[in-house]
Amino acid sequence: MSCAGRMQRAYNCAEVVPFDKNSKFIIMSDCHRGQGNTGDNFLPNQILHFAALEYYYKNGFTYIELGDGDELWENRKIEPIVTTHSDIFWIMSKFYADNRLYMLYGNHDIVKKRRQLANKEFSSFYCNGNECTLFPEIRIPESVILRNADNGKEILLVHGHQGSFLNDTIWHVARFLVRYFWRPLELVGFTAPTGAARTHQRKEAIEKKLSSYADSRNLMLIAGHTHRPAYPRPGEGLYFNDGSCVHPRSITGIEIENGLISLVKWSVSARENMSLYVERTILEGPEDIEKF
Numbered sequence: 277m278s279c280a281g282r283m284q285r286a287y288n289c290a291e292v293v294p295f296d297k298n299s300k301f302i303i304m305s306d307c308h309r310g311q312g313n314t315g316d317n318f319l320p321n322q323i324l325h326f327a328a329l330e331y332y333y334k335n336g337f338t339y340i341e342l343g344d345g346d347e348l349w350e351n352r353k354i355e356p357i358v359t360t361h362s363d364i365f366w367i368m369s370k371f372y373a374d375n376r377l378y379m380l381y382g383n384h385d386i387v388k389k390r391r392q393l394a395n396k397e398f399s400s401f402y403c404n405g406n407e408c409t410l411f412p413e414i415r416i417p418e419s420v421i422l423r424n425a426d427n428g429k430e431i432l433l434v435h436g437h438q439g440s441f442l443n444d445t446i447w448h449v450a451r452f453l454v455r456y457f458w459r460p461l462e463l464v465g466f467t468a469p470t471g472a473a474r475t476h477q478r479k480e481a482i483e484k485k486l487s488s489y490a491d492s493r494n495l496m497l498i499a500g501h502t503h504r505p506a507y508p509r510p511g512e513g514l515y516f517n518d519g520s521c522v523h524p525r526s527i528t529g530i531e532i533e534n535g536l537i538s539l540v541k542w543s544v545s546a547r548e549n550m551s552l553y554v555e556r557t558i559l560e561g562p563e564d565i566e567k568f
Contacts, residue, residue, distance in 0.1 A: 280488075287495075293420055300534070315350055372414070436517070
């Protein structure tokens with residue numbers, strides 16, 4: 277099946293989420309949460325991610341995680357990941373309890389599409405010594421369509437691995453290579469390159485395929501997977517990318533708020549007195565969604 281065919285499959289099976297001019301969404305992906313060892317690429321940015329989620333929760337946003345939230349190629353079990361990053365899962369559980377959480381699966385956590393597994397692993401977790409509710413009865417789809425309740429305009433959300441035959445159709449092969457060849461190197465101290473060692477040429481090839489699909493359908497598309505933020509100008513394309521949560525010293529995401537779309541970065545900055553704080557920076561936008 278071609279990339280266009282895989283993307284159309286994702287569109288056809290997407291869960292539809294209505295939105296209007298008052299809606300607020302924060303879209304992030306590629307956290308690659310691990311077990312707290314040297315192979316856990318999320319660990320350095322855990323505090324940034326928690327601060328960002330706390331901000332978005334308090335300000336009424338819905339959190340959409342576009343896949344590869346958990347690193348389940350290098351790791352076989354979800355429970356140690358939840359235990360290691362219990363603070364992140366705690367605040368995500370608050371979003372879920374308020375019906376403000378959507379999780380998609382990517383290639384690195386594709387096993388979460390099995391509803392029985394997701395219900396078993398995400399029903400509860402231990403927090404401060406007590407068993408707490410996590411995401412009971414959660415459904416983790418391949419894709420979501422944000423549909424404007426006023427004019428029917430649609431925005432397709434996917435992880436983006438649909439642009440790669442290796443990471444979609446034969447993902448078992450890719451997982452084998454990561455689990456048995458790359459992971460042992462990480463565990464003895466080798467630093468993982470951003471984007472699971474994909475070259476710029478491979479990333480660009482995936483992005484061109486996703487962009488081509490969006491343009492051919494005249495459909496706004498937001499993805500992750502390549503770890504490279506993308507934000508076109510109105511009239512110059514319809515493919516957006518939220519980046520990742522494993523950039524060196526920062527995380528990125530896409531905000532949709534009151535009909536406007538922005539690309540944002542969260543990082544640590546210093547005040548004049550040298551005290552540190554977590555800063556939210558707008559990298560691109562905001563632009564009116566209706567211009568795309």
